[in-house]
Amino acid sequence: MIGRLKGLVDGVGDGWVLIDVNGVCYLVEGSGRMLSSLPGQGEMVTLAIETYVREDQFRLFGFLSEEERSWFKLLLGVQGVGAKVALAIQSVLSVGELSQAVMTQDKTMVSRAPGVGPKVAQRIVQELKDKIPEASFVVAGQGAPVGGAGHDAGVADNPDVNSTVSDALSALTNLGYARSQAHVAVMTVMGQMNQSDDEAATISTEALIKRALKELAENG
Template structure:
């Protein structure tokens, strides 16, 4: 089983890369995000590999990080998510954005990926709740607050501050991430107004 490829970029396609490993060329299918981070043709690179074996095909899927590979495997445990859809999600969202989407139960964020309808997006955020890969996890404080918001159990001042920041044009992930850092330093008994001011300062820094 191939776990990693280290070699030279031979060619780039829309959804794959050809890597020359000591004269043997391997085709690895990748997310758009991974392909975009690869070096130029002729330069050295390495990818973590997942081998996909079926009766009628054998494919290699390449990932720039172990976290991305773990998310690929985890996403495919959800009914209706195959390799193509998993790569589409990884092309659209970073691993931290996927973690946030699940913590916040934000199916709309997941649904931004091509091929992910409302039902599949709902299954993803529901079935993967609490299963964030260790290498793809957010800061524990950020994740903890986001889970509290997603479950509707965050303190009212924090929840109100997040809502206010969203109304000002920030995403739920940006707002909750900024406030998580503030709560970690100041505690959760800060007034809503002060949280909003501090949140805006954090988001503009």
């Protein structure tokens, strides 16, 4: 099975790219978001690959990150979602946006993708709410946290902040809260601190857990 390809961009078409790996060209399918992010013709690219094998098919799907590939696999596990629909969703929503939509059960956001009706969108957010990859929790919080506008890049990219958020989420899930529920509470607290980036950047794990527990108690 092919898990990753590193080679030169040798051509791009509608829904696919050719990757030249030491003279062997692989046709890799992908989302519009992935294809639009590729480097130019003849330039080097590395793609995470999901190999799709059936009796009469052998297809390669490419992604710019392992998180994108994880979400593709999760989407394929939802009844009524095939590769075409999964890629359509990933063309419209980034990893963070898709994670946030599932966490907050926002079927309207998911149904923005072509070919995704309300029923399928509802099924996606319901079936995946407890299957969200661990890495996606922090990713989703780096853009626009629930309850407030996004942090400055310096806060969102701060490894100490990411570690604090991750530790708080782990503690809350160990207390029995669903990961999606815990994430909404933590991101709401982080969003409330947007007016003071110094506070967001220096809050301790214990303080974040305490404020998130209060949020859960008030809105649970």
